[in-house]
Amino acid sequence: QVQLVESGGGLVQAGGSLRLSCAASGTIFRINAMGWFRQAPGKQRELVATISRGGATNYADSVKGRFTVSNDNAKNTVYLQMNSLKPEDTAVYYCSATLYPDNYWGQGTQVTVSS
Numbered sequence: 396q397v398q399l400v401e402s403g404g405g406l407v408q409a410g411g412s413l414r415l416s417c418a419a420s421g422t423i424f425r426i427n428a429m430g431w432f433r434q435a436p437g438k439q440r441e442l443v444a445t446i447s448r449g450g451a452t453n454y455a456d457s458v459k460g461r462f463t464v465s466n467d468n469a470k471n472t473v474y475l476q477m478n479s480l481k482p483e484d485t486a487v488y489y490c491s492a493t494l495y496p497d498n499y500w501g502q503g504t505q506v507t508v509s510s
Contacts, residue, residue, distance in 0.1 A: 400417065
């Protein structure tokens with residue numbers, strides 16, 4: 396019913412920046428929250444950042460001060476501005492959207508940070 400399409404991933408050098416975008420489409424009445432998770436090779440998926448419809452944000456400690464999540468409710472879109480990227484940020488990044496009581500996931504986009 397809901398599809399999430401991510402864009403903006405790629406290869407970047409340490410210290411560089413990337414901006415991820417994720418647009419939700421399909422049967423949407425109201426998105427309660429959107430966010431980003433990531434999964435590095437051999438590790439479990441972890442929360443990166445979330446933002447509620449009203450703009451309240453939550454970040455993993457590892458990205459605070461470097462990443463900024465924002466949304467555009469009119470476009471059903473969430474963004475993740477990633478600055479000062481580190482090799483440890485290398486992972487597949489997944490977009491999420493919560494439409495209570497359901498949660499949806501994007502297909503994932505690869506972010507690779509080289510040293």
